[in-house]
Amino acid sequence: GAVVSQHPSRVICKSGTSVKIECRSLDFQATTMFWYRQFPKQSLMLMATSNEGSKATYEQGVEKDKFLINHASLTLSTLTVTSAHPEDSSFYICSAPFKDTEAFFGQGTRLTVV
Amino acid sequence: GDSVTQMEGPVTLSEEAFLTINCTYTATGYPSLFWYVQYPGEGLQLLLKATKADDKGSNKGFEATYRKETTSFHLEKGSVQVSDSAVYFCALQRASKIIFGSGTRLSIRP
Numbered sequence: 001g002a003v004v005s006q007h008p009s010r011v012i013c014k015s016g017t018s019v020k021i022e023c024r025s026l027d028f029q030a031t032t033m034f035w036y037r038q039f040p041k042q043s044l045m046l047m048a049t050s051n052e053g054s055k056a057t058y059e060q061g062v063e064k065d066k067f068l069i070n071h072a073s074l075t076l077s078t079l080t081v082t083s084a085h086p087e088d089s090s091f092y093i094c095s096a097p098f099k100d101t102e103a104f105f106g107q108g109t110r111l112t113v114v
Numbered sequence: 115g116d117s118v119t120q121m122e123g124p125v126t127l128s129e130e131a132f133l134t135i136n137c138t139y140t141a142t143g144y145p146s147l148f149w150y151v152q153y154p155g156e157g158l159q160l161l162l163k164a165t166k167a168d169d170k171g172s173n174k175g176f177e178a179t180y181r182k183e184t185t186s187f188h189l190e191k192g193s194v195q196v197s198d199s200a201v202y203f204c205a206l207q208r209a210s211k212i213i214f215g216s217g218t219r220l221s222i223r224p
Contacts, residue, residue: 004157032210043118044203044214093158097210105150105158 003027004096006106013084013113021079021109023094029074030096034103035067038091047092050077084113116141120204120215127194128223135189135218137178137204145206147171147180147187150214152201161189161202196222 003026013019023033031052036044048069049057056069066088068080081088093108121136139147149161149171162171167182176191187204199222204215 006157009155034210034212036214038217043216046211046213049210095158095212102148102160102163103212107155107157108152 004094004104004106006094006109008109009107010110011112013111015085015113016083018080018082019084019111021081021092021094021111023077023079023096023106025075025096025104028096028098030077030098031074032097033071033077034095034097035069035077035079036093036095038093038108044093047079050079050094052077081111084111086113089113116145116206116208116213118204118206118213118215120202121218122216123201124219124221126221126223129196130193131222133189133191133194133198133220135202135204135220137187137189137215139185139187139204139206141185141206141208143208144182145208147178148205148207148212149176149178149187149189150203150205152203152217154200158203194220194222196224198222 005024007022033050035047038044047062050069050071052071071077089112095103095105097103117140146165148163150158151161152158162173164171164180170179178189201217201219203217
């Protein structure tokens with residue numbers, strides 16, 4: 001079946017630095033990808049919709065300048081957490097819709113900012 | 115707005131026990147409903163889905179019925195196995211957006 005690969009699976013960074021997370025669709029093209037964030041014991045919350053060839057669409061309350069999204073090709077979307085702070089520590093996961101009937105998810109990235 | 119509420123975990127059962135994980139939703143209209151599963155170290159995988167009222171989704175021995183009258187989509191399995199240990203997410207989809215419940219961690223003892 002279709003596969004979405006997300007990298008890295010875990011990352012620890014210092015406060016004030018930036019971290020890039022990659023999401024790749026390995027055997028299908030995805031003009032749209034979604035980025036979610038999950039706090040401990042809470043739901044996955046949609047952060048933004050990544051659109052190939054155009055700007056990302058952010059959900060209300062999500063800082064565009066903080067979470068930079070680039071959909072560079074039909075198989076790659078990246079999320080960059082800029083000037084990370086401890087409160088940005090979370091689990092980030094991407095997904096890509098497939099044939100309008102379901103979505104495939106990456107493995108997720110556990111970000112810890114120290 | 116739309117939301118999904120599911121049973122808090124963790125849930126620990128013995129092998130071959132009966133499983134129920136409750137899920138209720140709040141939404142206007144008739145969204146599609148899903149159960150996703152996340153095995154340790156892996157991404158989310160679609161377990162089953164139902165797209166309209168009274169539909170029953172099933173896969174790998176798991177079942178869930180779309181109940182409009184109770185706005186529920188409870189997950190059931192008659193006899194769980196150790197390999198079913200994972201985190202289970204109930205979700206609804208409206209257009210291309212998916213709204214998730216908080217997830218329920220299931221652990222099965224041999």
